[in-house]
Amino acid sequence: MPSVRYPLAFAAVATLALAVSPRAQDTSSSTPRVQETSERPAWQEHGIKPQSPDSPFEEVVSGLYFRSKETQAMQADDFNNPGFLAVEQGEELWSKVDGAAGKSCASCHNDAASTMKGIAAAYPKWNEKLAKPVNLEQRINICRSGALKAEPWAFGSPELTAMTTYIRNQSRGMPVAVKVDGPMTP
Numbered sequence: 001m002p003s004v005r006y007p008l009a010f011a012a013v014a015t016l017a018l019a020v021s022p023r024a025q026d027t028s029s030s031t032p033r034v035q036e037t038s039e040r041p042a043w044q045e046h047g048i049k050p051q052s053p054d055s056p057f058e059e060v061v062s063g064l065y066f067r068s069k070e071t072q073a074m075q076a077d078d079f080n081n082p083g084f085l086a087v088e089q090g091e092e093l094w095s096k097v098d099g100a101a102g103k104s105c106a107s108c109h110n111d112a113a114s115t116m117k118g119i120a121a122a123y124p125k126w127n128e129k130l131a132k133p134v135n136l137e138q139r140i141n142i143c144r145s146g147a148l149k150a151e152p153w154a155f156g157s158p159e160l161t162a163m164t165t166y167i168r169n170q171s172r173g174m175p176v177a178v179k180v181d182g183p184m185t186p
């Protein structure tokens, strides 16, 4: 099995994290706003309106736009983006038989491109059996120990990072769709 050369590289494709910009006109603050008259920073041009009307923020901006132009260009190019090394390793692990049940993930879930499409966007998700929310890594390990009868992968291990990145990549570009009602109400 090839080792993942950049174990943290999955962060490069996990660009769903949103950064927030505070309200432009915060009149309650007594601190002089030196930036006010200068040009808007380039990343602010990428701000979008928050989906919730209750949001305390005027706009939200993807963390992507806080990165250097070089890093943005590298991430935009799938061939140069080191995160895709993890995607490739995850794809190999997907159909690799492991554990006492003699199965691979593909034995039950077939083609991840269709069965895992949109799945990662909904995580963390409520797990009925455990009666608690689980994140994607935990869900993968539930299938490893339960369905494959294999050792769960350690958190932060190249294997779990690769599988998580592979499954996340099947939701690429899709909006985050985590449920926050029912048992998942904050």
Ligand code: HEC
Pocket: 103, 104, 105, 106, 107, 108, 109, 119, 125, 139, 140, 143, 144, 147, 148, 163, 167
């Ligand atoms: C023996 C069949 C079987 C195998 C093998 C298996 N799974 Fe699963 N998996 C299931 C079942 C059943 C569910 C629950 C489906 C549901 O909740 O609707 C599930 C659910 C999942 C989910 C959550 C789907 C969702 O809708 O939230 C993920 C992610 C997942 N499996 C990943 C994996 C990975 C990765 C592997 C290989 C390490 C694997 N599974 C191996 C049967 C299997």
